[in-house]
Amino acid sequence: MYRKKQHSTDFLFTFLLLIIFAIFALVLAGTGALVYQNSISSLDENYTSRTSIAYVAEKVRQYDSEGQVSLSSVEGLPALKLSSGAEAETATCTYIYYYDGSLCELYVREETTPAAAMGTALVELSDFTIEQDGSLLRVTAVSPEGETMTELIHTVDISI
Numbered sequence: 001m002y003r004k005k006q007h008s009t010d011f012l013f014t015f016l017l018l019i020i021f022a023i024f025a026l027v028l029a030g031t032g033a034l035v036y037q038n039s040i041s042s043l044d045e046n047y048t049s050r051t052s053i054a055y056v057a058e059k060v061r062q063y064d065s066e067g068q069v070s071l072s073s074v075e076g077l078p079a080l081k082l083s084s085g086a087e088a089e090t091a092t093c094t095y096i097y098y099y100d101g102s103l104c105e106l107y108v109r110e111e112t113t114p115a116a117a118m119g120t121a122l123v124e125l126s127d128f129t130i131e132q133d134g135s136l137l138r139v140t141a142v143s144p145e146g147e148t149m150t151e152l153i154h155t156v157d158i159s160i
Helices: 008-062
Strands: 069-074 077-083 092-099 102-109 120-124 127-133 136-142 148-154
Touching: 008 077, 008 092, 008 102, 008 120, 008 136, 008 148, 069 092, 069 127, 077 127, 092 127
Parallel strands: none
Antiparallel strands: 069 077, 077 092, 092 102, 102 120, 127 136, 136 148
């Protein structure tokens, strides 16, 4: 019987091809992991600042009628006060303010003196400001990563 003689170059070529395939597979997997990590980091960064501003804008729109939106303070911290139009004994208000590294919301009866520590932390931020700019509210949020987002919200009436 005739047996074909194997050459060492055939084995070496096959082995090198397998090694090159493995290296390319590892490089592709590493690149994919980096792209995924960057995407997740970008989404997290956008989430905090965009969510906080969208939340405040939606709250202002819910309370947007004569005299219900005002700038106030909670223990000396600037706050947005959203008052309900209910009767005096059932009147409530919502305070939105920046405290201890988070955007906080506090829902209390109108006659209650608000305390900053009583609020519920909504989202972690490195800074948050609410300012009056004519008939607009200028809301600025800074994410923990340093991304700054600003939005102007038009209201019916802002009282200070």
